[in-house]
Amino acid sequence: MSTSCSILSGGLPGYILVAFLLFIVGLGTVLVRRSILVQFMGVELMLNAANVALLAFARFRGGDAQGTVFYLFIIAVAACEAAVGLALVVGLYRHRNSTDTDRADALKL
Amino acid sequence: MQKVAWLIPILPLLGSAFHGLLGRKLGKGAVTVVALGCMLASLVLAAFAFTAVAAAPGRRLDLVCAEWIGVGTLRVPFGLVFDSLSSVMALVITGIGTLIHLYSVGYMWEEEGYARYFCYLNLFVFFMLTLVLGSSLPLLFVGWEGVGLCSYLLIGYYFDTEVACSAGLKAFLYNRVGDLGMTMGMMALFAAFGTLTVGGILTQAGRLAPEAGFGVLTFATLMMFVGATGKSAQIPLYLWLPDAMAGPTPVSALIHAATMVTAGIYLICRLAPLFLLTPITLTVVAWVGGTTALFAAVIGLFQRDIKKVLAYSTVSQLGYMFLGLGSAGFAAGFLHLFTHAWFKALLFLGAGSVITGMHHQQDLFRMGGLRAKMPVTFWTMVIATLCIMGFPGTSGFFSKDEILFLAFQKSPVLYAMGLVGAACTAFYMWRLMALAFWGEPRDAHAYEHAHESPATMTAPLVVLAVGALLAGLLGLPKIWGGSFAIEGWLEPALSFGRQGAAQVAEPGGPALAWGLMALSTTVALVAGFTGFRLYRNGPAGEEAFQGRHPGLYRLLSNKFYVDELVEACLLAPARWGGHCLWKACDVILIDGIGVNLPGALTRVGGDLAAQVQTGRVRNYALSMAIGAVLLLWIFLR
Numbered sequence: 001m002s003t004s005c006s007i008l009s010g011g012l013p014g015y016i017l018v019a020f021l022l023f024i025v026g027l028g029t030v031l032v033r034r035s036i037l038v039q040f041m042g043v044e045l046m047l048n049a050a051n052v053a054l055l056a057f058a059r060f061r062g063g064d065a066q067g068t069v070f071y072l073f074i075i076a077v078a079a080c081e082a083a084v085g086l087a088l089v090v091g092l093y094r095h096r097n098s099t100d101t102d103r104a105d106a107l108k109l
Numbered sequence: 110m111q112k113v114a115w116l117i118p119i120l121p122l123l124g125s126a127f128h129g130l131l132g133r134k135l136g137k138g139a140v141t142v143v144a145l146g147c148m149l150a151s152l153v154l155a156a157f158a159f160t161a162v163a164a165a166p167g168r169r170l171d172l173v174c175a176e177w178i179g180v181g182t183l184r185v186p187f188g189l190v191f192d193s194l195s196s197v198m199a200l201v202i203t204g205i206g207t208l209i210h211l212y213s214v215g216y217m218w219e220e221e222g223y224a225r226y227f228c229y230l231n232l233f234v235f236f237m238l239t240l241v242l243g244s245s246l247p248l249l250f251v252g253w254e255g256v257g258l259c260s261y262l263l264i265g266y267y268f269d270t271e272v273a274c275s276a277g278l279k280a281f282l283y284n285r286v287g288d289l290g291m292t293m294g295m296m297a298l299f300a301a302f303g304t305l306t307v308g309g310i311l312t313q314a315g316r317l318a319p320e321a322g323f324g325v326l327t328f329a330t331l332m333m334f335v336g337a338t339g340k341s342a343q344i345p346l347y348l349w350l351p352d353a354m355a356g357p358t359p360v361s362a363l364i365h366a367a368t369m370v371t372a373g374i375y376l377i378c379r380l381a382p383l384f385l386l387t388p389i390t391l392t393v394v395a396w397v398g399g400t401t402a403l404f405a406a407v408i409g410l411f412q413r414d415i416k417k418v419l420a421y422s423t424v425s426q427l428g429y430m431f432l433g434l435g436s437a438g439f440a441a442g443f444l445h446l447f448t449h450a451w452f453k454a455l456l457f458l459g460a461g462s463v464i465t466g467m468h469h470q471q472d473l474f475r476m477g478g479l480r481a482k483m484p485v486t487f488w489t490m491v492i493a494t495l496c497i498m499g500f501p502g503t504s505g506f507f508s509k510d511e512i513l514f515l516a517f518q519k520s521p522v523l524y525a526m527g528l529v530g531a532a533c534t535a536f537y538m539w540r541l542m543a544l545a546f547w548g549e550p551r552d553a554h555a556y557e558h559a560h561e562s563p564a565t566m567t568a569p570l571v572v573l574a575v576g577a578l579l580a581g582l583l584g585l586p587k588i589w590g591g592s593f594a595i596e597g598w599l600e601p602a603l604s605f606g607r608q609g610a611a612q613v614a615e616p617g618g619p620a621l622a623w624g625l626m627a628l629s630t631t632v633a634l635v636a637g638f639t640g641f642r643l644y645r646n647g648p649a650g651e652e653a654f655q656g657r658h659p660g661l662y663r664l665l666s667n668k669f670y671v672d673e674l675v676e677a678c679l680l681a682p683a684r685w686g687g688h689c690l691w692k693a694c695d696v697i698l699i700d701g702i703g704v705n706l707p708g709a710l711t712r713v714g715g716d717l718a719a720q721v722q723t724g725r726v727r728n729y730a731l732s733m734a735i736g737a738v739l740l741l742w743i744f745l746r
Contacts, residue, residue, distance in 0.1 A: 031731050039726075105724030 015056030022049035036089055036099045043085075047078050114172055114189060117154045117199060118238035120147040125231035132224025141214050144227040148210050148234065152203040155196070162196040168601045169193075171244060171308065178247065185305055188244035194378055194443070194602035198241040201450050205367050206234050208569040212458050213359040215565035216465065226266060226357070233259035237368050241375060245306040246295050249376070253291065253340065256369045257284045263364060264356040276352040283349040287339015291376075294332030298383075301325045307379060311605040314383050330383055330390040334397075337373025343431060344401045347424045348672060354416040358461030361416060366423050366457050367450040374430045374446050381439045381603045395435025395519055399526040402428030404669075406533035410540075411651065411666040414471045415460050418541050422497065423453055425530055432527060433512035436519040439603045440596035441511040444584040447595070448504035451580045452496035455573040459490035462562040462570065463545055467555045473544040474648045475552040482559045485567040487546050489574040494542055496577045498535035499633045504581030510626050511584060511593070517625055528629055535637035543644035551647060588619045588626075 022045055029042030051071050058067025093099055124147035132140045162168050170191040177187035191199075210230065217226050236259055240252025257280075265277030299305055302313045314326075337343070342350035353365050364370070377384055377394065384391055402425050409421035426449050433442030464471055466483055480487050496505040509531065517524035550556030561567065583598075585591020643650040655662040664670070721732075 027734055031727055031734065034727070101726045104726070108719075108722045108724030 012056060012060045016053060019049045019053035019056065022046075022052060034100050034102050036092060036101050039101060040082075040085055040089065044078065044082070047074060050074065111170070111172055113154060114158055114170075114191065115174070117151050117158065117203070118189075118235050118242060120151045120154075121231040121234040121238070123147060125228050125235060128224045128228035128231060132228060137218070137223050140224045140227050144210055144231055145207070145214070147231065148203060148207040151234070151238075152200075152207050155199040155203045158191050159196045159200055162191045162193060165191075168598075173244070177245075182303055183299065183305065185245050185247050187248070188306075189242040190244035190307065191242065192602045193599050194375075195241050197443075197447070197598075198375060199238060201447060202234060202237050202241065202368050205450055205454050205573070206237075206363060208572055209359050209363040209367075209454065209458070212362075212461070212566050212569040213357075215563045216359050216461055217357065220357075222266070226263075229259055229262045229266070230360070230363070233263065233364060233369070237372075240372055244308065246298065246310075247305055249307075249379075250291065250295065253336075253372060253376075254288065256364070256372065257281065257288070257340070260284075260353065260364050260369055263360040264353045266356050266360065270355070273355040276349075276355040280349040280353050283346050284339045287336045287346055290332045290335025290339070292336075294329045294336060297325055297329035297332060301329065311380070311382050314386060315605055317386060326383065327387045327389050330380070330387045331393065333376060333380065334373075334390060334394055337376055337431075338397065339373075340376075341370050341373030341427045341431070342424050343373070343397050343428060344404060347401060347405065348675065350424055351417055351420040351668075354414070354420050358416065358457055358464060361420070362454045362457030362461070365420070366453040370423065370427060371430070371446045371450065374427070374434060374442055377431075377434050378439050378443050378599075378603065382605045384434070385437065391435050391437060392519075393435070394431050395516070395523055398428045398431025398433075398435050399516065399523040399530075400428070401425065402432055402530040403526040403533070404428075406530040406537070408665065408668045409537045410533055411662065412537075413473055413666075415463065415473050415476075415541060415545065416457075416471055418473070418537055419453070419456055419460055422456075422534065422537065425534060426453065426497070429509060429512050429527065429530070432516050432523060436512070436515035436523070438512060438515035440593070440599050441508065441515055441584070443599060444581075444595045445505075445508035445512055447583065448496065448508045448577070448580045451573055452493040452503075452505060452577040455489060455493040455570060455577050456497065458566070458570055458573065459486050459493065462486040462566055465562060465566075466559045467552070468558060470552060470555050473541060475555065476545045476550075477548040477552075477647060478546070478550040478556060479559060480546040482556070483546075483561045485561060485570060489567075489570040490542065490546075492574045493577055494538045496581075498538055498637050499531060499630065501630055502581075504577055504579070506630070507581035507584045507586060507589075510629060511586060513629055514622055514625055517621075524625070528632055531629055532632045532636035535633040536640035539637040539640035540644045543641050544648060547641075547645050548647045586622070588622050 026042045026045030026047075026049060029045065030039045033039055033042065051074055054067045054071045054074070058064060058071075061067070089099065092104060096103055124143050127143050128140050158170075162170055171188060172190070173186045173188035175187045176184065178185040210227075213226065213230065217223055220226065233256060236252045236255025238252070240249055240256060243249040243252055261277045261281040264280055265273050267273040295305065298310055302310050304310060304313070317326075339346045350365060350370065354361055356365075384394070405421045405424035405428060409418050409425065412418045412421060426445070430442045430445045430449070433439075433445055462483065463476070463479060463486060466479065466486070467476060470476065492503075496503040499506040499509045513524055513527045513531070516527050582591075583595045584593055586593055667673075
């Protein structure tokens with residue numbers, strides 16, 4: 001009872017739950033969808049789930065800078081990663097004429 | 110003398126190294142000069158050594174350089190021994206060797222592997238001299254194996270032909286069988302005497318009582334004789350020698366007639382006091398020798414290849430030598446070795462001259478009428494033929510008659526075998542001469558181009574012919590007014606200080622000697638004349654004989670099917686056994702269970718594991734996620 005209360009009452013577990021759900025959704029997207037663009041969005045969701053968790057911990061530790069700095073770093077890294085990733089997406093499309101990752105399975109025995 | 114005596118064997122070795130390393134670069138002229146030069150130098154030194162031995166007390170010079178093997182009680186020096194026996198052998202080897210080197214210059218001049226040939230030939234002389242001069246049985250054995258190796262190399266000189274390769278291999282393998290006997294004999298002698306130097310063994314043997322010869326000594330001498338049968342081509346190990354004719358003809362003359370094949374006789378002469386202590390071995394030697402003398406002579410009757418006739422003749426003559434040794438006539442056996450070296454080398458070289466003259470035609474039935482075309486070859490071969498048939502006054506007459514006389518003392522049956530063998534010898538030799546030199550030319554084309562050989566080839570023939578005529582004077586028997594000089598000369602080496610050991614009792618007196626001599630001479634002359642008459646006008650008589658007795662003729666011309674018998678009884682089972690081992694052990698056990706089974710298991714495992722690799726990103730991501738969850742569960746549990 002108290003657990004569900006604390007989740008809904010804006011405590012730390014609530015944020016962690018949101019972050020967890022966000023991560024699961026991202027993971028599910030990567031695993032279930034075949035379009036590389038959508039899988040890419042799933043990856044972004046997972047990154048942002050981590051961001052949410054970082055910010056929540058930072059706030060509940062007393063507002064120290066560590067978590068916030070990490071969040072900023074991740075935003076920056078994610079931006080770079082998006083640039084590289086999208087370039088790969090374009091490259092894949094040029095080779096295969098599709099964005100279906102299941103068709104890009106040449107790398108096997 | 111002591112200082113330079115080492116050079117006698119070393120010079121040919123240096124020559125061999127020169128030909129092998131530089132011969133091809135420097136050309137045939139340099140090879141010829143070096144080959145003949147070191148042979149001549151060796152010959153001169155051997156002659157000096159001979160005179161030194163004659164002057165030395167006990168006609169014996171021991172040269173010890175250093176200790177070669179020193180393990181426990183086994184002490185083997187690195188030394189040479191010059192005594193009356195080995196110094197004569199050294200002279201024969203270097204003397205006839207020089208002549209055959211000279212002949213080879215003419216015979217091999219056109220050949221591709223001129224330097225290789227002389228490399229082998231000089232190496233052979235080195236090993237043969239090591240065999241003869243080595244002061245201990247191990248050193249003798251080194252030479253013994255070395256000459257076998259050179260024989261193998263030279264038989265297989267034309268290595269691009271299958272015949273030559275398999276003949277070389279055959280010679281090597283037959284010799285290995287004999288060598289095993291020789292090794293066992295050496296071990297037995299070491300066990301009995303505790304030393305392996307010839308001098309040491311014979312000194313100790315000299316102190317033994319005559320009854321001491323049974324047991325280990327008989328075993329040792331019998332094993333030594335097994336070695337001798339291998340090297341000297343006696344029954345049952347004679348089969349390699351006829352095949353060895355695949356080598357160049359001068360090689361047949363030097364190795365397979367004059368020197369190497371007499372190593373067995375030399376070995377027994379070297380250990381003569383030991384063999385005198387073992388009458389059983391001597392009897393075996395005599396009977397094996399007598400049987401071989403007869404058997405090989407009979408095979409020689411109907412051979413068509415000129416070199417095969419001479420090869421069987423060599424086997425037969427070696428049999429005579431063993432017959433002499435076995436009858437305790439070591440000097441007589443050695444005398445026959447000496448005379449045979451001259452006239453058989455001459456016969457082979459003459460045959461080589463005929464073969465080159467006829468453009469490598471070896472079939473007697475394709476020759477004929479060469480008398481006028483090749484006068485020098487013809488006359489020298491007539492002399493050699495007279496020698497080998499035992500024409501009165503020639504060298505073969507004295508040596509063979511001495512052997513037959515001794516064989517008669519041993520057993521009249523042995524004498525009869527020798528007599529029939531002598532008749533066959535005279536027959537096949539005159540058959541060969543008549544087919545080659547008389548009658549109509551049967552191969553008109555080859556006859557037209559036939560020519561006398563160059564001087565480098567005919568000069569050795571003439572020298573050898575003179576030697577063949579005179580060699581018998583060393584053994585002029587007492588009834589001819591001589592003193593059987595060779596026995597007196599060899600006495601110190603043969604008896605080795607054992608008084609009267611090498612003295613052969615001569616019962617029967619001169620009347621018996623004259624009678625036997627007259628009988629064998631008459632038989633040989635009649636047989637020789639018959640052979641000449643029958644074949645004078647070509648091989649028609651032989652074809653008629655073939656028509657009348659097809660079975661007998663086939664048996665003889667196929668050499669009694671001994672090769673086929675060996676093939677069926679020994680080689681085929683061995684090959685079958687090898688095949689079974691190959692299939693069972695090699696293919697199933699080693700290849701299958703040992704190598705291919707683990708390989709197959711690895712491959713199946715790999716194939717199974719490869720199923721995981723789908724190449725799809727989502728599958729990898731899923732397994733990564735599962736892995737991450739598992740790790741979390743493990744660490745946070």
